[in-house]
Amino acid sequence: MAQELDKWIETELTPKERVTRAMEGKPLDRPAAVNPTSNINVDLMNLTNSPFPEAHRNPETMTNLAEAGHTILGFDTIMPVFSIIAESVALGIPVDWMEKDNWATCRGVLCHAPEDLKFPKDWIKNETAVAVLDCLKELKRRHPEVYIIGKTMGPWTMGYHWFGTENFLLMSYDDPDATLKALHIMKETTIEFGLAQMEAGADALTVPDHATGDLVSGEYYHKFLYDLHCELSEAIPIPLIMHICGRTVDRMGWIGETGFASFHFDSKNLPNESVEAIGDAKKLIGNINNPTVLFTRGPEFAYAEAVRAMNAGVRCIGPECAVPLIAPTENLKAIGQAVRDYPTLSEAKRAEWEAMAPEYDIMGTVIEK
Numbered sequence: 001m002a003q004e005l006d007k008w009i010e011t012e013l014t015p016k017e018r019v020t021r022a023m024e025g026k027p028l029d030r031p032a033a034v035n036p037t038s039n040i041n042v043d044l045m046n047l048t049n050s051p052f053p054e055a056h057r058n059p060e061t062m063t064n065l066a067e068a069g070h071t072i073l074g075f076d077t078i079m080p081v082f083s084i085i086a087e088s089v090a091l092g093i094p095v096d097w098m099e100k101d102n103w104a105t106c107r108g109v110l111c112h113a114p115e116d117l118k119f120p121k122d123w124i125k126n127e128t129a130v131a132v133l134d135c136l137k138e139l140k141r142r143h144p145e146v147y148i149i150g151k152t153m154g155p156w157t158m159g160y161h162w163f164g165t166e167n168f169l170l171m172s173y174d175d176p177d178a179t180l181k182a183l184h185i186m187k188e189t190t191i192e193f194g195l196a197q198m199e200a201g202a203d204a205l206t207v208p209d210h211a212t213g214d215l216v217s218g219e220y221y222h223k224f225l226y227d228l229h230c231e232l233s234e235a236i237p238i239p240l241i242m243h244i245c246g247r248t249v250d251r252m253g254w255i256g257e258t259g260f261a262s263f264h265f266d267s268k269n270l271p272n273e274s275v276e277a278i279g280d281a282k283k284l285i286g287n288i289n290n291p292t293v294l295f296t297r298g299p300e301f302a303y304a305e306a307v308r309a310m311n312a313g314v315r316c317i318g319p320e321c322a323v324p325l326i327a328p329t330e331n332l333k334a335i336g337q338a339v340r341d342y343p344t345l346s347e348a349k350r351a352e353w354e355a356m357a358p359e360y361d362i363m364g365t366v367i368e369k
């Protein structure tokens with residue numbers, strides 16, 4: 001199968017053409033470096049003078065930082081919604097903004113039942129939501145040849161933010177009907193923010209819905225989220241990229257049938273088994289490990305993991321989730337290097353690199369070979 005996909009075209013594509021074609025399964029000049037979630041670190045904040053938390057809420061700071069993922073790291077995509085809190089702030093959920101080296105997070109519990117869910121009128125006009133929309137417009141203006149990705153949180157993640165993670169998970173065991181009712185109410189903000197970002201110029205949207213491998217089973221995914229995810233992909237008419245962390249091969253088959261263009265997958269799933277589970281390599285983006293490879297090991301390990309994913313037929317390569325904020329820049333650059341080199345690497349070289357790539361258990365610990 002890898003050989004079939006190795007018919008590289010001669011003409012150099014723009015980043016936008018490359019990513020679009022990769023997600024459609026069309027021939028490429030080379031694989032693409034894609035970040036559905038943040039690829040920004042403290043180093044880039046310093047280089048562009050655009051630190052967190054300003055970069056979460058000031059459109060110009062956000063734009064200057066986000067574009068560094070393309071101009072400095074060499075990715076084919078730009079994704080400016082670094083955190084998971086943009087719509088939550090706009091909806092009135094209390095947030096800790098944190099500092100440069102830490103992620104903004106939601107805190108507190110606003111709801112105990114679906115009836116408590118109340119969205120402020122015109123929440124989408126709140127300055128934090130507008131900052132995202134203005135930033136997308138500006139990125140489109142500055143980089144029309146680059147693939148711009150927005151982000152709208154899925155209803156399961158919003159459940160954690162409104163109800164508190166533990167309470168929400170408990171409700172899903174104790175009262176599945178109330179949980180489903182709440183999910184259907186919360187999906188409305190996913191759609192509204194998604195459509196607004198589409199109008200602002202996003203080429204695609206990441207939809208993080210943290211029914212993660214360690215908290216929620218594949219059965220659970222099917223029971224609570226499969227239908228909802230089908231609805232989301234009907235309601236938002238641009239490519240959607242589903243993001244769920246952890247070991248998820250048990251639900252990839254369903255995710256592949258939701259209508260989502262792609263699934264952003266974690267390194268706890270090997271590329272080969274993931275391609276088999278989802279049924280089509282064009283539906284996968286990933287899956288370079290964050291905590292071990294991008295954070296603590298050298299660039300050659302990021303390169304090796306990128307080659308392993310490309311050997312399996314994956315053509316959109318990127319970090320598995322938002323990269324650690326103190327990950328070294330040279331490790332992040334190795335992803336762009338790997339996709340540029342790949343068409344010219346011999347079979348033997350590809351196998352050699354793959355042998356270097358670590359494997360992880362369900363907790364993310366490296367399995368010693």
Ligand SMILES: [Zn+2]
Nearest residue numbers: 244245321322
């Ligand atoms: Zn994640």
